[in-house]
Amino acid sequence: MNASGFTTRLVALTRKETRQMLRDRSNLIVGLLLPVVLILLFGYGLSLDVKHARIAVVQEDSSPTARQTVAGLQGSTYLSPVWISTMDEAERMIRAGETDAILRVPADFSRQLAAGNGRVQLLLNGVDSTTASAIDGYVAGALAVPAQQAADRAGNKPAGTASVAIVQRTWFNEPGESTWYFVPGLIVLVMTLIGAFLTSMLVAREWERGTLESLFVTPVRPLELVLSKLAPYIIVGAIDLAMCLLAAKFLFKVPMLGSLWVIIVASMLYLMVSLALGLYISAATKNQFAASQVALLASFMPAMMLSGFVFDLRNVPVVIQVISHLLPATHFMSLIKTLFMAGDIWPGIWKSCGVLLLYTVVLVAATRRKLRKSLE
Amino acid sequence: MNETVIAADLRKTFIGPDGKPFAAIDEVSLAVRAGELTALVGPDGAGKTTLMRMMAGLLKPDAGTLRVLGTDVAAAPQAVQNRISYMPQRFGLYEDLSVQENLDLYADLHGVPLELRRERFSRMLEMTDMARFTARPAGKLSGGMKQKLGLACTLVRSPDLLILDEPSVGVDPLSRRDLWKIVQQLVDEEKLSVIVSTAYMDEAERCGKVFVFHHGRLLAEGSPETLRGRARGLTFTARPPEGTPARDLQARLIDRPDLVIDAVPSGGDVRFIRRATGDDPRLAELLHDAPATPRPEELEDAFMMLLREHGKERGHAEPANGNDSAPQVAINGDKGEPVIVVRDLVRKFGDFTAVASTSFEVARGEIFGLLGPNGAGKTTTFRMLCGLLPATSGHLEVAGLDLRRARAEARGRIGYVSQKFSLYGNLSVRENLEFFAGAYGLRGAALKARVAASLNQFDLDPASRSGLLPAGYKQRLAMATGLIHEPDILFLDEPTSGIDPLARRTFWRTITSLAAHGVTIIVTTHFMEEAEYCDRIAIQDAGKLLALGTPHQVRQQAAGSGARDMNSAFIAIVEQGREPHGATP
Numbered sequence: 001m002n003a004s005g006f007t008t009r010l011v012a013l014t015r016k017e018t019r020q021m022l023r024d025r026s027n028l029i030v031g032l033l034l035p036v037v038l039i040l041l042f043g044y045g046l047s048l049d050v051k052h053a054r055i056a057v058v059q060e061d062s063s064p065t066a067r068q069t070v071a072g073l074q075g076s077t078y079l080s081p082v083w084i085s086t087m088d089e090a091e092r093m094i095r096a097g098e099t100d101a102i103l104r105v106p107a108d109f110s111r112q113l114a115a116g117n118g119r120v121q122l123l124l125n126g127v128d129s130t131t132a133s134a135i136d137g138y139v140a141g142a143l144a145v146p147a148q149q150a151a152d153r154a155g156n157k158p159a160g161t162a163s164v165a166i167v168q169r170t171w172f173n174e175p176g177e178s179t180w181y182f183v184p185g186l187i188v189l190v191m192t193l194i195g196a197f198l199t200s201m202l203v204a205r206e207w208e209r210g211t212l213e214s215l216f217v218t219p220v221r222p223l224e225l226v227l228s229k230l231a232p233y234i235i236v237g238a239i240d241l242a243m244c245l246l247a248a249k250f251l252f253k254v255p256m257l258g259s260l261w262v263i264i265v266a267s268m269l270y271l272m273v274s275l276a277l278g279l280y281i282s283a284a285t286k287n288q289f290a291a292s293q294v295a296l297l298a299s300f301m302p303a304m305m306l307s308g309f310v311f312d313l314r315n316v317p318v319v320i321q322v323i324s325h326l327l328p329a330t331h332f333m334s335l336i337k338t339l340f341m342a343g344d345i346w347p348g349i350w351k352s353c354g355v356l357l358l359y360t361v362v363l364v365a366a367t368r369r370k371l372r373k374s375l376e
Numbered sequence: 377m378n379e380t381v382i383a384a385d386l387r388k389t390f391i392g393p394d395g396k397p398f399a400a401i402d403e404v405s406l407a408v409r410a411g412e413l414t415a416l417v418g419p420d421g422a423g424k425t426t427l428m429r430m431m432a433g434l435l436k437p438d439a440g441t442l443r444v445l446g447t448d449v450a451a452a453p454q455a456v457q458n459r460i461s462y463m464p465q466r467f468g469l470y471e472d473l474s475v476q477e478n479l480d481l482y483a484d485l486h487g488v489p490l491e492l493r494r495e496r497f498s499r500m501l502e503m504t505d506m507a508r509f510t511a512r513p514a515g516k517l518s519g520g521m522k523q524k525l526g527l528a529c530t531l532v533r534s535p536d537l538l539i540l541d542e543p544s545v546g547v548d549p550l551s552r553r554d555l556w557k558i559v560q561q562l563v564d565e566e567k568l569s570v571i572v573s574t575a576y577m578d579e580a581e582r583c584g585k586v587f588v589f590h591h592g593r594l595l596a597e598g599s600p601e602t603l604r605g606r607a608r609g610l611t612f613t614a615r616p617p618e619g620t621p622a623r624d625l626q627a628r629l630i631d632r633p634d635l636v637i638d639a640v641p642s643g644g645d646v647r648f649i650r651r652a653t654g655d656d657p658r659l660a661e662l663l664h665d666a667p668a669t670p671r672p673e674e675l676e677d678a679f680m681m682l683l684r685e686h687g688k689e690r691g692h693a694e695p696a697n698g699n700d701s702a703p704q705v706a707i708n709g710d711k712g713e714p715v716i717v718v719r720d721l722v723r724k725f726g727d728f729t730a731v732a733s734t735s736f737e738v739a740r741g742e743i744f745g746l747l748g749p750n751g752a753g754k755t756t757t758f759r760m761l762c763g764l765l766p767a768t769s770g771h772l773e774v775a776g777l778d779l780r781r782a783r784a785e786a787r788g789r790i791g792y793v794s795q796k797f798s799l800y801g802n803l804s805v806r807e808n809l810e811f812f813a814g815a816y817g818l819r820g821a822a823l824k825a826r827v828a829a830s831l832n833q834f835d836l837d838p839a840s841r842s843g844l845l846p847a848g849y850k851q852r853l854a855m856a857t858g859l860i861h862e863p864d865i866l867f868l869d870e871p872t873s874g875i876d877p878l879a880r881r882t883f884w885r886t887i888t889s890l891a892a893h894g895v896t897i898i899v900t901t902h903f904m905e906e907a908e909y910c911d912r913i914a915i916q917d918a919g920k921l922l923a924l925g926t927p928h929q930v931r932q933q934a935a936g937s938g939a940r941d942m943n944s945a946f947i948a949i950v951e952q953g954r955e956p957h958g959a960t961p
Contacts, residue, residue: 011484213468214464214530216457374434375429
């Protein structure tokens with residue numbers, strides 16, 4: 001068959017796919033509305049940061065020194081201290097979940113401090129260990145400042161205590177905002193979504209409705225079927241990518257240290273992998289229900305749980321690490337996070353893009369094989 | 377080239393649902409002549425679709441050779457596909473695309489040049505009478521229209537060979553006639569070679585050559601005339617004595633397989649095929665009060681003979697349905713009193729009227745047939761009668777109970793056998809029966825007794841897996857579950873679609889004997905000849921009741937149009953009903 005036949009058929013099939021996509025409202029809801037919901041949900045609704053943690057302060061020593069010591073708690077946006085009169089009341093509050101921590105300044109605090117032995121008690125609600133350790137850090141920081149100032153004013157360094165001051169600074173995500181960390185990952189999630197929920201239906205639907213049998217007896221080639229099914233969804237993916245990038249830049253003000261074009265090329269490459277994976281699942285299952293279940297389990301869930309989107313992969317067992325490195329999402333996740341927060345680091349870019357390209361080629365070839373014109 | 381398709385020792389094996397391999401096509405050799413209509417006939421599961429898919433290059437034969445248009449199709453499927461047009465049983469129309477968009481898509485895929493296309497499209501749209509609907513989404517067309525559009529899409533270019541797989545299945549008689557008109561026109565005008573598979577003998581009768589298949593084997597081939605010759609001298613019509621329904625005589629004849637090969641009620645008489653020519657005192661005795669006259673043999677007769685012979689050869693002929701095997705359901709009450717009363721029944725869906733002001737009564741022990749083209753409102757009427765769908769207005773009384781007030785109670789008095797096999801496929805026959813008996817409130821010893829009686833009545837093996845039963849046995853099981861609670865009224869929705877003619881005979885024998893025992897039967901069917909088993913029939917179209925009466929009266933109503941059989945009577949009545957309003961899509 002000559003090249004013009006190929007183009008005619010590809011154009012005809014692509015037009016058909018585009019019409020079908022546009023006429024099915026649920027496609028547009030999943031393809032365009034769901035990404036918006038995800039952007040807002042992950043951008044505003046989800047955060048690992050602990051802000052305004054509730055802390056009950058039981059000030060049993062009301063001397064000016066003691067007051068001075070805990071005064072630092074009030075200036076912080078991370079902590080909302082409440083002064084409680086008795087320890088019993090504070091304990092009741094932590095049990096009832098009304099506070100996340102108790103800071104107890106014992107009655108003999110000033111005396112002990114003067115003796116160089118000032119101690120306060122911090123009780124943390126360890127149910128949520130991430131919040132607990134964050135509060136620990138905040139409280140230590142808040143108490144350290146006035147203590148340092150007091151020491152400076154006194155001008156007398158305690159003899160024999162060599163103090164090491166840690167000057168801390170976080171690179172790549174300086175304010176430690178988890179939004180900065182989530183939003184690049186969101187691009188991975190949205191790109192995965194289109195493949196998992198939209199293209200995974202395409203071939204299975206044609207099997208179920210019997211339309212493939214009629215298509216098979218035309219001069220159409222399997223590759224034309226695959227390409228025509230990818231084309232309209234690449235556009236949808238590009239729109240979603242644009243929305244993600246705009247939201248990242250203007251809504252969440254996430255820094256983009258890497259070049260925009262590299263981010264776009266890498267994202268489109270991953271989009272191809274995701275779409276092709278959806279198509280492959282669809283062609284292999286031949287059933288819309290099975291296809292959506294498999295796509296959810298094999299593509300969307302792992303992209304969320306195992307790609308390093310939320311959980312650091314170095315902390316997971318080796319088996320899970322191996323599995324997660326088989327996922328294209330993991331490669332793209334580390335690439336996109338690096339691109340956003342560290343910049344164009346070329347060796348990593350080449351490697352990850354190479355992996356994604358390989359996935360695309362393999363999946364398209366496999367789908368084409370599954371669409372061999374045979375009913376067997 | 378004189379032959380379009382040549383097959384030699386062709387074989388194709390599949391793995392059945394029970395895990396065992398079975399031959400869908402078994403050592404088939406045939407040659408199909410070019411330039412004429414060729415029919416592949418046979419009941420469901422005969423292997424027609426498998427053979428056609430192999431011709432279209434979609435399945436590879438396991439053994440033997442298959443040459444289509446001179447090319448070995450297994451070796452070069454694309455070369456064959458570029459020259460043939462194939463319409464699968466379920467043609468792949470894109471329901472969300474319009475009629476025109478579907479046509480364009482297939483024209484593009486076949487690379488039909490634009491100048492040729494305009495002429496071809498207008499011809500196709502004219503033949504299918506769809507020029508008015510080009511902008512309508514294919515999903516919004518009626519079943520018959522969809523099928524016509526499928527044919528048009530298949531024929532966007534002029535192929536060297538057209539393969540049609542059961543184009544008229546599930547299509548009402550009117551659309552069926554239109555489809556055939558199109559095909560016939562193409563054969564006459566373009567000398568097109570067409571291979572068509574069908575379960576309808578009147579369609580095979582139009583073809584130049586007929587191949588008869590059963591269980592993957594080619595039973596016979598020849599022109600309709602030569603095939604008909606097999607039944608020469610054996611075909612008769614018997615007239616039942618005044619006042620008795622034809623189906624009683626039919627039952628009497630078909631219960632004697634030693635003398636009679638086949639018998640069906642038709643036009644108030646019974647058409648039958650006797651086993652041998654010559655005088656047989658036993659046959660004369662069987663027919664004593666029903667004078668028999670010879671009638672010309674038809675393809676249907678030859679077909680039934682072939683199936684019966686082959687069925688016996690394979691050793692699983694349907695058991696002879698003697699009087700003793702008739703279901704023993706005894707219902708008290710007089711025959712003749714109405715058990716279903718429908719007055720001014722209306723059902724609307726939004727502003728669409730599915731059933732418009734319909735009234736009829738059904739008497740106890742009557743077999744009442746509900747006929748109509750696709751979308752006529754049959755299913756809606758049926759669902760209202762079963763209490764599955766509330767009526768918009770009107771009076772509806774079933775078994776003496778007002779369906780508006782005592783729906784649950786009324787349901788306990790009716791049995792329902794749905795169109796699709798709606799039993800649990802992975803449960804055994806016994807488990808299914810026990811479940812449905814329980815669902816109808818039977819318990820303990822009563823349940824055990826009913827299940828045992830049903831198994832016996834319908835000759836079912838309690839241990840076999842329901843999903844793996846052959847179609848005819850599935851049908852029996854469905855009937856058994858519908859009757860498990862000994863209902864007064866049995867509703868059957870398209871009960872015989874998808875089962876072979878032999879199983880259909882057995883099935884109707886069961887129905888007629890149920891009616892004889894006082895069970896009222898309401899049945900929908902698209903096999904018009906089956907209307908002859910009914911005491912009375914109603915013909916519905918576009919929600920309206922067009923005809924109501926005995927099959928004889930309905931034929932009389934259509935007599936002006938020269939309708940002889942039920943099929944043409946049906947077409948005439950529906951067309952008369954549509955005329956004043958102009959054709960509706």
